Amino acid sequence: MATGRTHRPATRSRGIPEATVARLPLYLRALTALSERSVPTVSSEELAAAAGVNSAKLRKDFSYLGSYGTRGVGYDVEYLVYQISRELGLTQDWPVVIVGIGNLGAALANYGGFASRGFRVAALIDADPAMAGKPVAGIPVQHSDDLEKIIQDNGVSIGVIATPAGAAQAVCDRLVAAGVTSILNFAPTVLSVPDGVDVRKVDLSIELQILAFHEQRKAGEEAAASDGGVPAAAARSDSADQGPDGDMPAVMPA
Amino acid sequence: MATGRTHRPATRSRGIPEATVARLPLYLRALTALSERSVPTVSSEELAAAAGVNSAKLRKDFSYLGSYGTRGVGYDVEYLVYQISRELGLTQDWPVVIVGIGNLGAALANYGGFASRGFRVAALIDADPAMAGKPVAGIPVQHSDDLEKIIQDNGVSIGVIATPAGAAQAVCDRLVAAGVTSILNFAPTVLSVPDGVDVRKVDLSIELQILAFHEQRKAGEEAAASDGGVPAAAARSDSADQGPDGDMPAVMPA
DNA sequence: ATGTCTTTGTGAACGCGTGCACAAAGATGG
DNA sequence: CCATCTTTGTGCACGCGTTCACAAAGACAT
Structure with missing residues (x-):
């Protein structure tokens, strides 16, 4: 996620979990694409794949909105598009x-x-x-x-x-x-x-820094794995490297 | 947050929780600002306020990196800037x-x-x-x-x-x-x-939709509060309003 | 050296979110 | 009308993240 919410932490709105709300736009996008291809219905499995989430999670998310599916068939695309749009407040300007x-x-x-x-x-x-x-x-x-x-x-x-x-x-x-x-x-x-x-x-900068963290970790693991199992902090051969695990209160490139 | 992570779900990296990693850049930014003002030390309370988080959360976050504070005093700004930078992998290019x-x-x-x-x-x-x-x-x-x-x-x-x-x-x-x-x-x-x-x-569009959801909810609550307690869906006097709580499988403005 | 005072570091409890696994529901075919 | 098969909706358990509250640690004054 390239974002983080601020304020309004636990105020579950009308019983819909915040995490679910954050995924509704994702579902809506996938559904709109299906709608444009005139696909009438879609199963939770298919839609979940399109939205890049777990199908159980998707079903649980939808269950907060109501029972809009048909067992044995799936969800009506148009109907669901409308329901989610309404829930998100997109039927107004x-x-x-x-x-x-x-x-x-x-x-x-x-x-x-x-x-x-x-x-x-x-x-x-x-x-x-x-x-x-x-x-x-x-x-x-x-x-x-x-x-x-x-x-x-x-x-x-x-x-x-x-x-x-x-x-x-x-x-x-x-x-x-x-x-x-x-x-x-x-x-x-x-x-x-x-x-x-x-x-x-x-915040672009924050996102990049999070990626850098994981990137550094991957590089470290990889080096450790090929070296022989030492869980070294970081070991990249390219680009100037500071002290490997130094503890000095040094200054920074800013 | 305007973002969501994909992949690498539970793989706690070196014991640092993902949520903590996501906040480190925030702390770093606040610390850099302090550093530029030549502030030597900062308490968890002050820094937490600057970063917009709870001070207990901040202390716990830092505890994952090590014991870099001094009890009774606080944290050395320069030292912490360096440690977080190193942890995030920002000491390299x-x-x-x-x-x-x-x-x-x-x-x-x-x-x-x-x-x-x-x-x-x-x-x-x-x-x-x-x-x-x-x-x-x-x-x-x-x-x-x-x-x-x-x-x-x-x-x-x-x-x-x-x-x-x-x-x-x-x-x-x-x-x-x-x-x-x-x-x-x-x-x-x-x-x-x-x-x-x-x-x-x-994803700009997703962020806006999440805001719209809360905005709609606020408008609804407000209307309900001034109306007399009916949990209406939405009631804005400006701009064309669709059916209030319709259930019809209607088409959408797309 | 001793006491006081400030602030950290963390144990423990709680709540939210996720995923499994299955029962209930409905469609479909005979 | 009944059996079968697909797919939803959800009870439950688990793990992560947050927050409280406090003991331990160190600075500082006397």
């Missing part, structure tokens, strides 16, 4: 603002999957006056002075933060004060928000 | 390739936090011949025909996929065949990989 129209913000604005399911980019906002009026993805960028007005006029409740880390908390505070209650944060910072506001973060 | 230089790929290439900690963009790869040679973020884009050679020449073990969904699995297969063992996937698809290869995914 969600206006979204993107704040911070740099490289990433522009990429997000252009992202097709954005508009595809109930989400609509209501406005693009940037602090740079030079950006104001310039169209990105067909939408004119507006200056952040008007942030509050934009939020209120469009009834926006979901905000995307794609600003530099330094500006993120201030933007977040303004969004929340203006009425936004869900935030998707791409800035590499921990945001603090009042209760009742959901924050999800997407 | 990780060449990374980005495949798919569209809006998102370009944004990633330009992302500063990329190079900051041990990661180096070794190459940008795209399937479009028109892109070949064109510099993005100061690095010339190379054609995907040369993918295998690029991987091998640079000793790349981490690949980032930023292609359209349709191309992702094919790119993934080629990366893995060429020797990549860790993949960060931005394409909205489930990738299947052989054992021993780690995949982490970052």
